[in-house]
Amino acid sequence: MLRWAKAGERVVIGSRMQQKAEDAAKKARDILGPNASVTGMENPKAAAAADIIVMSVPFAAHVDMIKSVAERVTPDDLFIDVVVPLSTAVGGGASTALGVWEGSAAQQAVRLLPPHTKVASAFHNVVSEALQNLNKDVDCDIIVCGDSRETREAVMKLAEEIPGVRGVDGGRLENSRIVEQITALLIGINIRYKVSEAGIRITGLPPRS
């Protein structure tokens, strides 16, 4: 979010409570300076105000949060699900994942959103610490899944506004189950290697044009 505001996007932070959203927005503006456009609103209002909705919550809150904004989402909006079904949602560890009936958190979102919503999933494999440290490029690829190529390309472009990031076309939304679970694997790798920002890069792709 900081990264996108820094790149010149207008950002609306949503929260369950208006005051918390405004506080978070003020904190972001303090970091970014007066030219950044960051405001805060209650979730449904934020969803109504935005063209691109980024859903980033713990898995335990995923269903409720989508239900709370679903009727504000229009077919022109782009809905990006970042949520990973980590076992922490049920008191387990962060290095294991839950199976989701629909296949993935992102496919669960499809079921809860209005028909024809453009849903993509992305940004699962990059830790917020890496995104928030504005002094350092992010060293990972963002694999983007979604059922239309147009949607995936829009999200890949958005991803590449973040310095260091390359968007990778991950194919249909059903593949999100793999990309989401990679997060659990990376959390385990962080623990074993005593690091905090393990990510992934895809090798063997053509040079970027």
Next chain:
Amino acid sequence: MLRWAKAGERVVIGSRMQQKAEDAAKKARDILGPNASVTGMENPKAAAAADIIVMSVPFAAHVDMIKSVAERVTPDDLFIDVVVPLSTAVGGGASTALGVWEGSAAQQAVRLLPPHTKVASAFHNVVSEALQNLNKDVDCDIIVCGDSRETREAVMKLAEEIPGVRGVDGGRLENSRIVEQITALLIGINIRYKVSEAGIRITGLPPRS
């Protein structure tokens, strides 16, 4: 296999038929020259002759193949499962995977092998073309899963005999379900990007000592 023989390991190629195994071994020796130690044997004999058994077959043949060698595997052996449960096993596409009751192909192997067999899973995410082109380093990490650290380290060391490869500790064997499914994701990426050797690298790890 070529890579390990080139690195000086003694390699035994197993096949259902003695003649096919010998032919494959001869082909390898023709490529590698007279100093390479590559022989061919029927699968059970090959398993008995080897200290490290690498199981690389289509998923449809996985159970039968393990059953055919299981009684030749001893607790001193290291069994490395490379098999990915691609949907091709049941007539589906290579960019999707099957769910395996035990969690992963590697865990299925544990169930079929003698108790106390040291089982690891690795090498899922590197295509054989990349391994067979001896003129080019392999540009990917090999994520190794297994229930003992000692086993994982032995396999990581073996992986790193291949120029360009870095072994990454993937944790317990149960994580193999994620690593195996990454292969399906990479096959889809190969198709979409019209390449053939997409692999992965883990970023954010400490420099290698």
